[in-house]
Amino acid sequence: MAELIYKNPDIYKIPVTLPNNPLKILNSYVIRTPDENLVIDTGFNQPECLEALTAGLKELCIDMDHTTLFLTHLHSDHVGLTNDIITDKTRVLMSDVDYNYLKNEHDGAFWPWMEEKFYHEGLSRDLIELQRKVNPARAFAPKYLFRAETVSDHECFSIGGHILECLWTPGHTPGHMCLYLKKEKILFSGDHILFDITPNITMWRGIDDSLGNYLESLRKIQSLDIHLTLPGHRGNDMDVYERIQQIQQHHDRRIRQTLSIIQKNPGLNACQIGAQMTWSMRGKNWDEFPIQQKWFAIGETISHLDYLIERGEIVRHTDKEIFYYNALVNEI
Ligand SMILES: [Zn+2]
Structure with missing residues (x-):
């Protein structure tokens, strides 16, 4: 069921269940205006997710011919259903950096590199083999690469006259992007800032310091004026600046x-x-x-x-x- 969370522009949240996953829920957000709409993120390529997302879009009468789909980052719980919901006329937007990583994933270069890296870092071949079968990032990814228009840091676009700014926040993924509704000061934080779970920071091919990038991206968001933060998973029951501090302290402790x-x-x-x-x-x-x-x-x-x-x-x-x-x- 879609939930109205903001009026003018009307913003809805469609909770997409992630079966047997500790993240539990992916929040797909919809901005609905008389002329055009925006959908942010999709859920895994899994029947249960497809059912929840399409039911929500139907309830809101979203015509995908007049809709932009914005993907905050390349993870399968955010892009998994892209092929299933877009039409020929849907505009798909994603950061240039993450779209290139997705291309590599589909070219087959990404996972063999990751597996070799984990082997050198001490994980046994048996466990690597086991991971290959169960990793949801692999099992529930889109079956083929969708087309997308790529966007870069600070690029803006408009939905029904409301201006949204793409904010590059590398860390969780190399090309992760938050979306900022400028006038209303609403931040769609993707997985950059989550409230009751700490975003996972891992290493990436070609990136020397994911955690350093992440902490810098937290400071970037800290300097924005934000009235409401809408995260990619679960709830948002805390002040965003307080949450940023908590996450910074968490990594400080971890580093020490x-x-x-x-x-x-x-x-x-x-x-x-x-x-x-x-x-x-x-x-x-x-x-x-x-x-x-x-x-x-x-x-x-x-x-x-x-x-x-x-x-x-x-x-x-x-x-x-x-x-x-x-x-x-x-x-x-
Ligand atoms: Zn996620």
Whole structure:
């Protein structure tokens, strides 16, 4: 069921259930005006998501011939249903950076690189194999690459006379974008800022410092005047500036924890470091993590290692098949 959350322009939220996924809900937002509409993000390429999204669009009488679809980033829970809902006349907008990554994914170059990287960072071949079968990012991706018009940072477009600005916020993905309704000061934050879950920051091919980029993107949003923030998942029950501070503090703690683990245990690989970090996986220890959660956790660990490498705190040794880490200063 679509829920009206703002009047003039009329903004609706269609909650798209993500079956068996800890994220639970993808928020697809709709701006409806008399002449044209905007839809933001879609849900996974899964029947349950398709049902929820199309029911919401039908309820709101959205004609996709007169609609722009904006995709905040390349993750399958945001772009999965693009092919299923667009018509020949739908305008699809996405950041140039993420669209290029999606192209690589469809060319087959992306996942083999990721798997090789995770192997060098200490994940066993067996677990990599297992991940291949269950990773929802792979299982529920669009079956083929859709066409899109690419947009870059600060580009603006209008929906029924309302101006929206694309804000490049790299970190969660290299080309992640928030959308900012300028006059109304409403931010569609995608997965850049979530309220009751911390956005996952992982490493990406060709990016040296995802976490550093993410923290800079948080500062970019911090400097905006925002009256309402609409996140890509679940609710938004907190002031956005307070939430940004919380996320900054979370990563600060994580960065210090990562460094301290390496200082105390020189020569560990990324998986071994990740196993010693604190994760909010209620009651479960590292060995009990489901493989897809472990995959996220290792990616997150690597992004913190990259951050420390960039700032000269640690070094990654790549002289053996499995990479290992040492601190440059070993005593705190
Ligand atoms: Zn998401």
